[in-house]
Amino acid sequence: MKNSWLNKTLVIIFMLGFYATSHADRNESVPYTFGVFPHLPPAQFAAKYKPLAKDFTRRLKQNVVMEAQKDYATFSEALRNEQYDIALVQSFDYVWAHDEHNYIPLVSLSKPMTAVFVVNKTSTIRQVSDLRGKKLVSPPQSDAVTKLTGLSLRKLGIAPRREFTHSEFSCLQQVLIGNADACATSQRALTYFDQHKMANRFRVIYKSAPIPHSVFVVHKRVTDTNKNIIKRTLLGLHKPKGFVVKPAEKFVETDDASYDVVRVMRQSLLTP
Numbered sequence: 458m459k460n461s462w463l464n465k466t467l468v469i470i471f472m473l474g475f476y477a478t479s480h481a482d483r484n485e486s487v488p489y490t491f492g493v494f495p496h497l498p499p500a501q502f503a504a505k506y507k508p509l510a511k512d513f514t515r516r517l518k519q520n521v522v523m524e525a526q527k528d529y530a531t532f533s534e535a536l537r538n539e540q541y542d543i544a545l546v547q548s549f550d551y552v553w554a555h556d557e558h559n560y561i562p563l564v565s566l567s568k569p570m571t572a573v574f575v576v577n578k579t580s581t582i583r584q585v586s587d588l589r590g591k592k593l594v595s596p597p598q599s600d601a602v603t604k605l606t607g608l609s610l611r612k613l614g615i616a617p618r619r620e621f622t623h624s625e626f627s628c629l630q631q632v633l634i635g636n637a638d639a640c641a642t643s644q645r646a647l648t649y650f651d652q653h654k655m656a657n658r659f660r661v662i663y664k665s666a667p668i669p670h671s672v673f674v675v676h677k678r679v680t681d682t683n684k685n686i687i688k689r690t691l692l693g694l695h696k697p698k699g700f701v702v703k704p705a706e707k708f709v710e711t712d713d714a715s716y717d718v719v720r721v722m723r724q725s726l727l728t729p
Contacts, residue, residue: 488520489513489542489679494532494550494671496600496624499525509694513543516686529599536560542676543687547601548719549726551672555713556720560674563688564708565715569667572605573647575659576639577632585613585663591638593617596625601671606641608722609665633658668722669715673708 491510495502502525510523521543526532536544539558546554548570554560574593576582582591595603598621610616620637622628625646631637639662647659673691675684691708 488522491521491523491543492541493545494547495529516690517683542679545673547671548669549601549604549723551716552720552723559677562711563673564691565672565711566670567707567709570670571644571667572602572641572665573644573661574639574641574663575661578658578660588615588617591617593639594620594622594628594631594637595641596628597621602643605665668719
């Protein structure tokens with residue numbers, strides 16, 4: 458009788474172990490999905506992020522599939538549906554992705570985000586208060602820098618005529634060709650123009666308070682081991698050796714508390 462009970466117990470333990478092992482194997486055979494919020498033309502987007510997906514695949518020893526969405530709305534829907542295992546998201550989107558959809562932060566861009574208001578160097582606009590009644594262009598309304606711009610204008614008590622372009626860079630171009638009085642964009646976009654020796658054609662009349670920048674997140678279903686591998690990969694991207702991808706950006710470790718300031722701002726945007 459005792460032997461019969463022991464045999465049954467061993468069978469159950471064996472079956473549970475077999476199930477756990479086979480379940481883990483199945484998980485490892487399923488590709489991770491990697492998403493990035495749309496912010497570059499398709500060719501530049503693929504050139505920048507597909508090699509990173511390959512680097513993840515090599516280091517994780519698990520296939521990582523890059524999903525490029527056609528627009529922000531499609532990307533946002535996929536994030537809300539928790540389709541991505543790994544994602545690069547804007548700071549305002551991080552808040553709801555974490556609080557409502559099981560995503561946790563790994564690393565963020567090392568430099569904070571600021572919104573800068575710029576005018577043509579030859580413009581008669583000298584200070585931010587001169588923007589009253591003027592045409593101010595910004596990137597799409599979904600962009601974090603445009604949300605930061607809206608909050609800044611509310612704080613300043615200024616209501617210029619606002620229009621939206623398709624990118625941070627086209628915003629600056631509108632100022633250059635005289636189609637807008639001012640552009641509200643990111644410091645990063647201005648730095649890009651500076652690298653091409655064009656930033657001296659602009660004058661900055663306002664700079665917002667900084668907020669934490671875009672952040673790489675992973676879904677809670679990703680194992681702790683793989684989270685650490687992904688984090689180490691991203692933290693090493695700026696190093697001169699040993700990595701497939703060498704973007705200009707440097708990433709640093711971050712945590713949820715770092716985005717509390719963005720939570721407050723997001724709540725303010727939701728309040729009329």
